[in-house]
Amino acid sequence: LHDYWMYRNDNAFIKNKLVGARGILDFFSKYQQADGSVKNTPYWAFVDWAGNMGSGPSGSDGSAAIYDLQLLLAYQWSAEMEAQIGLKDLAVIYNQKAEQLKATIQRKYWDEGKKLYADTKEKNGYSQHANSLAILAGLVSDANMQAVAHNTLTDKSLTQCTVYFKYYLNQAMVKAGLGNDYLSWLGIWRENIAIGMTTWAEDSSLETVRSECHAWGSSPNIEFFRTVLGIDTDAPGFTKIKIEPHLGTMTNVNGVMPHPAGKVAVKYALKGSKWNINISLPQSTTGVFVWKSKIYPLKSGVNSLVI
Template identity: 60%
Template sequence: SILADGTSNQQYTSLTWRTYRYIQLKVTTKDEPLVIDDIYGTFTGYPFVLKTSFESGNDTDKKMLEIGWRTARLCAWETYMDCPYYEQLQYIGDARIQALVTLYNTNDDRLVRNALTLMDNSRIAEGITLSRYPTDLHQEIPTFSLWWIGMLHDYWMYRPDANFIKDKLPGERQVLSFFQRYQGADGSLKNVPYWIFSDWVDNRKGWDYGVAPIGKDGYSSVLDLQLMWTYQVAAEMETAIGFKDIAKLYLLKAAQLKQTIQKKYWDKTKQLYADTEEKNLFSQHANSLAILSGMVTGTESKALAQHLLTDTFMAQASIYYKYYLHQALIKAGLGNNYKKWLGKWQENIDLGMTTWAEMSDVSGTRSDCHAWGSSPNIEFFRTILGVDSDAPGFAKIKIEPHLGDITHISGYMPHPNGMVSTGYKNEAGKWAIDISLPVNTTGRFLWKGKVFPLKAGMNNFNL
């Protein structure tokens, strides 16, 4: 409460900031009236400048991108933040998605590099990072340390800054060394300490405060699959800019895990990977990671992806983990249906939200503003328009659109060498396609099973 002393031109500013949607002002006067000359808010946040355009003629698309960008802006200050109201802390699980939103929508990667460096500096004596940093309230989430390695790989693929990543590889090795201490003879993880958070899953048997089910013998497919995936992406970086012998070790460990996971968790009857050896619990999480880590490929991955969409007995991914679910579905060849998977975001809009809620239970969510839900601000460009990195440093560009029933769409996004623009227009069954790549950059265009080379500058196709 604020007590006015009756003089003119009094001012009040809070000592720190906090996000809000509405302000309720209650005034109690005594013998004299109180005059409020003005009341206003000041926006506080990192000065990102949006460098993208997405023109589909669809108002919902526009709304989703606006809400996602607003959420991303409000969750970025000196560092990324999980939310601008409660903790205001940089969590790795959130930051990986936030960093990709940054890389796809701006040409300013300073906050990404800052996040990667701070997390590297947060590593404890055992080798893993803290779950969130900077903060003096220590919390360890080992699975987030694995996502930090994934975040390193993202930056390596989208920015030509290999020396920066090379400097972080000792930290990556320490993280994986930590996990190796808890791998058994068959490679499977057991008794990993601290909070093994995967996702906020509502009312599903076996899920305990964000931790995926663990079997009677202490094993978890979600944990084993995430470690396998991390060995793979770490091996890619080590092969290119680190030590090839370390890469070989990682690939051997990944291959061992692949055999173990298939033996322990594959359910032949349901044609799914179970969460535990007992094979009585299943999740979108385990099966998404199975596709992303290459446990299944080709027609097998597409069949598994169909199960992800139809088998409702599986524990469902939250708005956060849908990033990984959608990546798996796209990798399996279902990307043309991407816009059909955005029901949770539409629910936010229908409830009048202006930022993305933290939880899938939108009406009961604690935080109304969590940028880990802003993944459409990545996928509208990477999946729908089809723009992705095809080599470390974004040195080559892959254009593989997933248009679904869209007949007219265009957009552009930043690239280290300039801008990438795409335009697709269908008239009378014929597609007019315009793709422009920045200077000194080549790529390839994938369209209905065919591959076309792309040169710097304008590329036109009539297909």
């Protein structure tokens, strides 16, 4: 719902669905303990087809980092929507609940020695899943970001994300500043192609997977535009546009992304020691271009830069 709010100018639809979002948060709030941590939620607590994530990790207190982090993100997203198009008093409550959860997660699961978030309070298991969401939820400090991202990406003792949860893993690594490596993270998708598949499988066990056309394995379909070309929303309704490319070793790249008001077109070409950059934004939109930490304002229509 939050994604739709950020990418489509359709507040009437979102406002109509906020009632349902409130009901979902109310359901999970009933399983929150005094410190905000979620305990013993009913039904199938599936996270991913990996390690103990299929049935869900659980500590001796009935809680686990992954569920606390999911609820934290839900409170954060709902607070943003309620503050702008819903009930402002609810936004205050959701923000308070989010702050409580952030403190609890940091206290219960952070392992200073490993520079990682553990799956449970016992700190006897770690996963890419929990640490990816910790980065995305804003828990990781600038001082620890490089270490957490490096450990999450390279420590093979962690429970590894399968193809669908790599959507969050890769987003977290981009947020941590590693986006120029994105094309090197696509091994499982290259394996799909190598065995003759033309759509993406449900999970990473390609020899036994039964669903060979599964939407949740298709994250490169957006990340080629959002991460590589760098085109992303910077305000609800995509009314502001942020362009921050992660080209890796590529030196001549272009593409077009649909937008509610038209199209966003970008072209990057390295000529000698200078980048020739052309960006076209739809009418009635503005944006920024981010290149090596420097921000350049963008206007509607054609923008040309030589950097």
